[in-house]
Amino acid sequence: MTSKPLLDRPAIVCGGGIGGLATALGLAQKGIRSTVLEQASRFGEIGAGIQLGPNAFHAFDYLGFGDAARAQAVYIDRLALMDAIEDAPIADIPVDEPFRTRFGNPYAVVHRADLHGVLVKACMDSPLIEMRTDARVVAYDQKGDTVTAILADGSRIAGGLLIGADGLRSAIRAQLVGDGEPRVSGHTTYRSVIPTEKMPEELRWNAATLWAGPKCHIVHYPLSGWKVFNLVATCHDDAPEPVSGKPVSKQEMRKGFEHVAARPLSIIDNGEDWRLWVLCDREPCETWVDGRVVLLGDAAHPTLQYMAQGACMALEDAVCLSHKLESHDGDVDAALEDYRLERIPRTARVQMGSRLMGDHIFHPSGARAMLRNSIMRAKTAEDYYDDLQWLYGGTGLGG
């Protein structure tokens, strides 16, 4: 006797970013077919780095491509928090062997395109996953157990489940939640990737380094087998409107950072081809499910990047959703409700925690900066590990 499939028709995954592709792989692992609909003309990611906590690697392992993902990563030794005015350390958290042993996986940095490439290849290799580009979903329709994605060209694709993994400006969320535009944070982030030889030699640290200054911070780390350095500089300049990837001159961006010490400022001077994003997020929301439609990743819980967890949470969502479909033995309603109940508190903690980190750790000045330094300098590595247990210790399955 053959067992009943967990879903009798393919799932439709709207969005081919990290969250959508990981979900298609998770579903395939449970024997569920899916069609990934990506609006762009090719599957790709922006040319920048991403930090991945051990929880991302727990998800990779669950999804079956842990080794392929680990092969793309640079394993940093520490997370370094520096005072950008004093040019002095605030916290130095080792993420070497004891950290890896405690959390069962490394903290690593990876080029987005490399990571995304691993996911695209794994999806392409799966006989259960169909990938379509130039497929922009504008709405959905549902009747009984059938949900239909409606594309911009008027075509309709029906399936047994629709997963809205279509990012910050999700069309699926617009219909499902209808909560308007994302919240503009007023924080502007500038990104650049430079060859390692252009990074000041004295700053070529094997660390994810963050220089915290009044209303600004600067991050750097090595990528792609140390061939390049990823630079990210953020300032709280009350930018009023969302912007995505606009080229900007060095002179223009330097204005938000001229009050920091010479060493962190030199990072900006060494950057090239800077581009800017005005960051957005949303309030946590409890509506993630409408019948056979469910939200995932940034579509469900967009967050500021200050905990470096947006993509990690999308990966955990993918693991959790596929696991719930299996553990509820194909009872889709029960699986979606369980997924929603499990994921909301954890992702809301990341959304709220990221805002707090920006205000109280990355951007304070004067007495508040002194307070930050005194609290953070008094902590041991073990204290930091204990603080991070809730985040890195789990598997994305509530454990």
Ligand SMILES: Cc1cc2nc3c(=O)[nH]c(=O)nc-3n(C[C@H](O)[C@H](O)[C@H](O)COP(=O)(O)OP(=O)(O)OC[C@H]3O[C@@H](n4cnc5c(N)ncnc54)[C@H](O)[C@@H]3O)c2cc1C
């Ligand atoms: C500056 C910055 C730094 C960050 N650093 C980190 C970090 O270090 N670590 C970390 O974990 N996270 C980080 N993040 C967050 C992370 O990038 C996101 O959380 C993650 O990429 C979300 O993945 P996603 O698949 O949900 O959405 P997205 O990556 O936005 O993917 C959505 C996909 O859907 C497609 N799409 C959109 N609309 C439609 C439609 N209507 N129809 C079809 N397709 C559609 C898009 O083209 C895209 O391919 C950072 C974010 C920023 C802005």
